[in-house]
Amino acid sequence: GNSVTQMEGPVTLSEEAFLTINCTYTATGYPSLFWYVQYPGEGLQLLLKATKADDKGSNKGFEATYRKETTSFHLEKGSVQVSDSAVYFCAPHAAGGTSYGKLTFGQGTILTVHP
Amino acid sequence: GAGVSQSPSNKVTEKGKDVELRCDPISGHTALYWYRQSLGQGLEFLIYFQGNSAPDKSGLPSDRFSAERTGGSVSTLTIQRTQQEDSAVYLCASRRGTGGLEQFFGPGTRLTVL
Numbered sequence A: 001g002n003s004v005t006q007m008e009g010p011v012t013l014s015e016e017a018f019l020t021i022n023c024t025y026t027a028t029g030y031p032s033l034f035w036y037v038q039y040p041g042e043g044l045q046l047l048l049k050a051t052k053a054d055d056k057g058s059n060k061g062f063e064a065t066y067r068k069e070t071t072s073f074h075l076e077k078g079s080v081q082v083s084d085s086a087v088y089f090c091a092p093h094a095a096g097g098t099s100y101g102k103l104t105f106g107q108g109t110i111l112t113v114h115p
Numbered sequence B: 001g002a003g004v005s006q007s008p009s010n011k012v013t014e015k016g017k018d019v020e021l022r023c024d025p026i027s028g029h030t031a032l033y034w035y036r037q038s039l040g041q042g043l044e045f046l047i048y049f050q051g052n053s054a055p056d057k058s059g060l061p062s063d064r065f066s067a068e069r070t071g072g073s074v075s076t077l078t079i080q081r082t083q084q085e086d087s088a089v090y091l092c093a094s095r096r097g098t099g100g101l102e103q104f105f106g107p108g109t110r111l112t113v114l
Helices: none
Strands: A003-006 A011-014 A019-021 A023-026 A032-038 A044-050 A056-059 A062-065 A075-077 A086-093 A109-114 B005-007 B010-013 B019-024 B031-038 B042-050 B065-069 B075-079 B088-095 B109-113
Touching (some): A011 A019, A019 A109, A032 A062, B031 B075
Antiparallel strands (some): A003 A023, B065 B075, B088 B109
């Protein structure tokens, strides 16, 4: 099955700082890759995704590139805002077989951005 | 409905009691998932329903946990003889099922076992 190693938090940054949250995975086959975000008091929601090697997912100023050779999907943002404070989850999607349809979530990284 | 809904939003129960948690998926979504989110533990997969196929129960932590999905829509997660370690937020998600990989999550049910 899939597994995910995600950068441990919490991460604390000042507004406008550069953000990187590392994510590496192990998977059979060719998974699609996702980042989900959980804002305070809200449910999880999809932030961005990439479905094949070298694809770059992007949304709300966040980016992540599917690196098959290093099995990584690191999340980056050039200038964070206070409103980006949330918990971020990396999640590969099972490529096929009996696990198709299942996401494997990382432990989550808590990000706090100060003004 | 507009999104996945779950009820109740909060549940406090005494150790040893049974609880039922409900999930209403997005209309037309054929796949439904239950997860558990404990403090510091990330998201733990519990069970997965896809259409009329037998559910994937591989994540259920013990035989005290069970789930059903009636009519391919609403799902109920039942925990029998609750223990304090069952305290967590229980999340439900649904997915379109064909051609769509994104899971849409409900707000969760926070379960506290005293």
